[in-house]
Amino acid sequence: MxxxxxxxxxxxxxxxxxxxxxxxxxxxxxxxxxxxxxxxxxxxxxxxxxxxxxxxxxxxxxxxxxxxxxxxxxxxxxxxxxxxxxxxxxxxxxxxxxxxxxxxxxLSHRIELEGRQDEFRELADSFDAMLARIEAQVAEQQRFAANASHELRTPLAITQTLLDVARNDPDHDTAELVDRLHYVNGRAIDLTEALLLLSRADRRSFTRERVDLSLLVEEAAETLLPLAEKRGVTIETSGEVSPTVGSYPLLLQLTTNLLHNAIVHNLAEHGTVRTNTAAFAGVVVLTVDNTGEQLSPQLVATLTEPFQRGSQRVRRDHSGVGLGLAIVKSITRAHDGTLALVPLASGGLRVTVQLPAAPPGPPGIPGPAGGQQPEPR
Structure with missing residues (x-):
C-alpha cells in the first residue's frame, strides 16, 4: 500500500x-x-x-x-x-x-541476526522460521501441482490413445473399448474427487460435531470387509469410546483411507489389520497396524506426501490414486491432531492418529444425517 x-x-x-x-x-x-x-x-x-x-x-x-x-x-x-x-x-x-x-x-534468504537474545533477535528468528515454513510449503505445493498434472495427464493420454485406435480401426471391438474408457474415466474421477477432498480439508471449511472414532472404525471395517475377504486379510477391531469434535464425513474418510491402505498394502495372503481406539486425558487415539513387507524409515517418511505410494510396496487393483495418506494427514491437521507412521520390526506399518478429545457432553454421539459412504482414495 x-x-x-x-x-x-x-x-x-x-x-x-x-x-x-x-x-x-x-x-x-x-x-x-x-x-x-x-x-x-x-x-x-x-x-x-x-x-x-x-x-x-x-x-x-x-x-x-x-x-x-x-x-x-x-x-x-x-x-x-x-x-x-x-x-x-x-x-x-x-x-x-x-x-x-x-x-x-x-524465499531462501535468511536474516541470521547475531548478538544476544533480545526483542529484535526474537523477531528475526521468528521471521527466519516463518520463511523456512513458507519455503517448504511452496516447494510442497509446486511438487503437488506437478504430480497432480502428471497424474491427471495419464488417464487423458490413455483416453486419447484409445479413441485414436478406435477411429483408425472401425472394426475394433466396441465393448472392449467402452470398458477400458469406463475404467480410465473412473480413475480420473476418483483422482479429481480426491483432490477436491484434499483441498476442502486444507481450507477447514466444514461443520464440527461430536464424533466417536470407535464407531467410525466399525463403519469403515464393515464397508471394506468385502475387499479384505477378497484379499484374504483379517480385520480385528478393539478399543473404547473415543469422542472427538470434527467433521463426521472427513473423519470417516480418514478412517476408511487408513483401513483401505492397510488392506491393500498387506501380505499376499493371511494378512491382518488391527485397529484400536483409546481415550486419554484430553486426547483420543486411533491406531491401525497391518502386516506386510518390512519398510525402511526413509520410505515411511515419504508416504504422506501426495502421490507417493512407496516404490517398495506392492501395487495391485484398488491401490488408490496415491492420495490416501496425504488426505489422512490433511484431515488430521485440519482437526488440530497429529499423525505418526512407524514401520514395524516384523513387517508392515503402524499409523497413529491423535486428536483432541471432545468436552464432556450428552451420551448420544450423533452420526451423519445421511449420504453416501466415502470412497477410499
Missing part, C-alpha cells in the same frame, strides 16, 4: 532523545536557579567587605550561561540521539531488507 512520505522512525527517536534531554536539563537548571535564588537577597547588601550581589545580579550572570548550555545540550542530544537511534534500529533495517528480498521472490 502506497502511503504519503513522513518522518522516519530514526528521526522521531532522535527528536525524542533530544527533547527528553532538553526537558531534563531545563528542569535541572531550574532547580539550581531556584536553590541559588533562595539564599540570595532581593537587594544588594553593603558591608565593610565585598559587595554581596542580589538576585538580579545572579540572574544576569546565570541566564546567558544556562542558554548556552541548553543550546549545547540540544546539539549534543540531536547528534547523540541520531547515532543511538541508528544503532538501535540497525537490526530492524536488516529485517526490512530481508522482507524486501522475500517480497521479490527470494
Amino acid at each position: 502506497d502511503r504519503p512520505p513522513g518522518l522516519s522512525v530514526r528521526f522521531k527517536l532522535t527528536l525524542s532523545y533530544a527533547g527528553f534531554l532538553m526537558v531534563a536539563s531545563a528542569l535541572l537548571l531550574a532547580v539550581v536557579a531556584l536553590f541559588l535564588l533562595r539564599y540570595v537577597p532581593d537587594r544588594a547588601i553593603i558591608t565593610p567587605g565585598p559587595l554581596i550581589p542580589n538576585r538580579s545580579d545572579l540572574l544576569r550572570a546565570f541566564v546567558p550561561k544556562a542558554i548556552w548550555m541548553l543550546a549545547f545540550l540540544l546539539v549534543f542530544g540531536l547528534v547523540g540521539g541520531w547515532i543511538l537511534a541508528g544503532r538501535m534500529l540497525a537490526p530492524l533495517t536488516r529485517i526490512t531488507n530481508a522482507t524486501r528480498k522475500v517480497a521479490a521472490g527470494s
Whole structure:
C-alpha cells in the first residue's frame, strides 16, 4: 500500500532523545536557579567587605550561561540521539531488507541476526522460521501441482490413445473399448474427487460435531470387509469410546483411507489389520497396524506426501490414486491432531492418529444425517 512520505522512525527517536534531554536539563537548571535564588537577597547588601550581589545580579550572570548550555545540550542530544537511534534500529533495517528480498521472490534468504537474545533477535528468528515454513510449503505445493498434472495427464493420454485406435480401426471391438474408457474415466474421477477432498480439508471449511472414532472404525471395517475377504486379510477391531469434535464425513474418510491402505498394502495372503481406539486425558487415539513387507524409515517418511505410494510396496487393483495418506494427514491437521507412521520390526506399518478429545457432553454421539459412504482414495 502506497502511503504519503513522513518522518522516519530514526528521526522521531532522535527528536525524542533530544527533547527528553532538553526537558531534563531545563528542569535541572531550574532547580539550581531556584536553590541559588533562595539564599540570595532581593537587594544588594553593603558591608565593610565585598559587595554581596542580589538576585538580579545572579540572574544576569546565570541566564546567558544556562542558554548556552541548553543550546549545547540540544546539539549534543540531536547528534547523540541520531547515532543511538541508528544503532538501535540497525537490526530492524536488516529485517526490512530481508522482507524486501522475500517480497521479490527470494524465499531462501535468511536474516541470521547475531548478538544476544533480545526483542529484535526474537523477531528475526521468528521471521527466519516463518520463511523456512513458507519455503517448504511452496516447494510442497509446486511438487503437488506437478504430480497432480502428471497424474491427471495419464488417464487423458490413455483416453486419447484409445479413441485414436478406435477411429483408425472401425472394426475394433466396441465393448472392449467402452470398458477400458469406463475404467480410465473412473480413475480420473476418483483422482479429481480426491483432490477436491484434499483441498476442502486444507481450507477447514466444514461443520464440527461430536464424533466417536470407535464407531467410525466399525463403519469403515464393515464397508471394506468385502475387499479384505477378497484379499484374504483379517480385520480385528478393539478399543473404547473415543469422542472427538470434527467433521463426521472427513473423519470417516480418514478412517476408511487408513483401513483401505492397510488392506491393500498387506501380505499376499493371511494378512491382518488391527485397529484400536483409546481415550486419554484430553486426547483420543486411533491406531491401525497391518502386516506386510518390512519398510525402511526413509520410505515411511515419504508416504504422506501426495502421490507417493512407496516404490517398495506392492501395487495391485484398488491401490488408490496415491492420495490416501496425504488426505489422512490433511484431515488430521485440519482437526488440530497429529499423525505418526512407524514401520514395524516384523513387517508392515503402524499409523497413529491423535486428536483432541471432545468436552464432556450428552451420551448420544450423533452420526451423519445421511449420504453416501466415502470412497477410499
